[in-house]
Amino acid sequence: MKKKDIVNLIRYHVENNDTAFRENAYMIADDFNRSGDVQLGSYIYSLLSESNTFVPQNMLDNSQFLYKIDVINKPLPLPSAIYEDITGIVNATSYDASINKFLFAGAPGTGKTESAKQLARILGRELYAVSIENLIDSRLGQTAKNITALFNEISNLYAPERVLILFDEIDALALRRTDSHDMREMGRATTSVLKGFDNLISSVVIVATTNLMDQFDRALLRRFDKIVDFNRYTSEDLIEIADTILDSLLSKFSFAQKNTRLFNKILKLRKPVPYPGELWNIIRSSIAFSNPGDGYDYFRRFLKQISPEHADNINALKKEGFTLREIEILSSVSKSTLSRLFKEDKVK
Numbered sequence: 207m208k209k210k211d212i213v214n215l216i217r218y219h220v221e222n223n224d225t226a227f228r229e230n231a232y233m234i235a236d237d238f239n240r241s242g243d244v245q246l247g248s249y250i251y252s253l254l255s256e257s258n259t260f261v262p263q264n265m266l267d268n269s270q271f272l273y274k275i276d277v278i279n280k281p282l283p284l285p286s287a288i289y290e291d292i293t294g295i296v297n298a299t300s301y302d303a304s305i306n307k308f309l310f311a312g313a314p315g316t317g318k319t320e321s322a323k324q325l326a327r328i329l330g331r332e333l334y335a336v337s338i339e340n341l342i343d344s345r346l347g348q349t350a351k352n353i354t355a356l357f358n359e360i361s362n363l364y365a366p367e368r369v370l371i372l373f374d375e376i377d378a379l380a381l382r383r384t385d386s387h388d389m390r391e392m393g394r395a396t397t398s399v400l401k402g403f404d405n406l407i408s409s410v411v412i413v414a415t416t417n418l419m420d421q422f423d424r425a426l427l428r429r430f431d432k433i434v435d436f437n438r439y440t441s442e443d444l445i446e447i448a449d450t451i452l453d454s455l456l457s458k459f460s461f462a463q464k465n466t467r468l469f470n471k472i473l474k475l476r477k478p479v480p481y482p483g484e485l486w487n488i489i490r491s492s493i494a495f496s497n498p499g500d501g502y503d504y505f506r507r508f509l510k511q512i513s514p515e516h517a518d519n520i521n522a523l524k525k526e527g528f529t530l531r532e533i534e535i536l537s538s539v540s541k542s543t544l545s546r547l548f549k550e551d552k553v554k
Contacts, residue, residue, distance in 0.1 A: 211237075232364065271341055271356040272334040275372070277327040280454070282320050283447040283482070291434045292321060296328055298431070304408040305431045309376075310415045311422075312436025315483030318415040319374055321436075326370040331411065335372040338379065342395070350398040353379070357402030366410040373414035380416070380423045396423050403429040444479040445470055451482075451489050459493050463501035468532050472505065475513035475526065488512065502535045509536055520544060521551070 211234050218227035235250035284292065298305040310318035326333035341352045363369055373379075379395050403426070406412065414430070416422055427433070439447075452469060456462050473479060480488065488511045496504035510517040516526065523533045530541045537544070 235364065269334075269356075269359055271337050271352065272359065272371070273337055275323065275326075275333045275335050277323050277333050279327060280320075282317065282324045283450040284317060284321070285438055285440070285443040287438050288317075288321075288434065288436060291432070292325060295325060295432060295434075299329060299411055302408075306408055306410060307403060307406070307412045307430045308414070309427070309430040309433045310413060310436055311419045311433055312417070313481060314417055315481035316436035316439065317482045318436050319372070320483075321434075322370070322372050322374075322413040322415065325411075325413065326372075329370065329411065331368055331370040333370050333372060335374055336376075338373075338375065342378065347394065350394040353395055353398035353402060357405065360402075360410055361405070361407055363407075363410060366407050370411045370413060373412065375416065376414040377416045377418040377422060380426045396426065400426055400429065439481065441474075441479050444481070444485070445473060447482050448473055448479070448485050448489065451486055455490055455493050461498045461501055462493055462496065462504055465502075465505070465535075468505060468535065469508070471526075471528060471532070472509050472512055472536075475509075475516055505535055506538070520547065524548065 211230060214230050215227065215234070218224075218230060231250060238250070295308055310321060312318055323333060336356065341349060341356065343349050343352060360366075360371060376399075379399050400423075403412075449466060449470070452464075452466070456464055479485075488508065492508040492511060493504045496507055506517070516522045518537065520533055520537050520539065523536060528536070530544050533539070533544055534541050539547075
């Protein structure tokens with residue numbers, strides 16, 4: 207800490223310049239943290255945060271290993287079992303019980319990352335994601351050092367109770383250390399993650415995601431307070447979720463016509479029904495790229511993505527139980543023409 211910092215602090219106080227006073231005080235606290243006096247730096251942070259509404263720029267904004275994710279309020283329909291687990295996490299973090307590490311496990315597109323975003327929004331926390339590509343380094347031992355530096359940054363947060371850290375696809379750092387195919391370097395990395403979790407401050411919330419539970423390090427699994435299984439969707443859940451996504455998107459495209467029955471019949475052609483992440487992309491692109499002069503065009507685009515073999519195949523649609531009106535929408539062939547074609551086919 208420099209003499210001018212003390213002089214400025216006193217001057218800002220005398221001038222009643224509260225914003226400048228706090229900015230300077232946070233700068234002094236950062237200096238203490240960098241010099242190794244973390245306890246004093248944290249004490250200054252706590253004094254400043256107890257009674258002020260000014261929120262300084264988070265010190266993580268300049269981190270090499272973390273980047274901020276903006277959290278927006280968007281529909282995230284989940285099966286009741288998963289929803290109850292997320293609600294339980296919200297409740298658990300409200301207690302001073304050091305329950306703060308959670309693993310979201312499931313196939314790609316099941317909503318793990320989006321659920322982490324919504325959890326941050328519900329908890330009123332800033333969301334920072336770990337940059338795995340920046341952590342992993344080809345130099346011997348450097349990855350482990352980077353992980354140690356990352357957890358030091360997390361430990362020195364000015365307001366850890368306001369932050370949620372997301373380790374998206376943490377399996378890149380958490381492979382089994384005993385796996386014969388696992389490099390020794392990544393084994394060191396996993397060990398560093400274990401140590402970081404063991405020494406983690408209780409007020410920060412950690413959410414990790416993985417698609418590879420069968421390859422996950424068992425020791426690290428035990429560090430999590432709760433593992434949420436995202437592979438618990440029934441076909442009925444996914445159809446209901448698709449309907450919710452459709453309603454949300456149709457509210458932004460006034461030209462698109464709504465026909466939930468037809469939409470669901472198309473969706474059921476795909477077995478199994480896609481997970482929410484894929485559903486969102488398929489439905490959104492079908493509507494966004496459709497002809498604004500044709501309110502039913504997105505149904506045809508949706509059909510081509512869900513079941514290409516049924517697109518432009520009126521006989522296949524008829525066998526699946528689509529009505530003449532529905533086939534008319536999906537083929538752009540009039541009902542009268544369709545009726546004639548089907549009669550001719552019967553005669554043959």
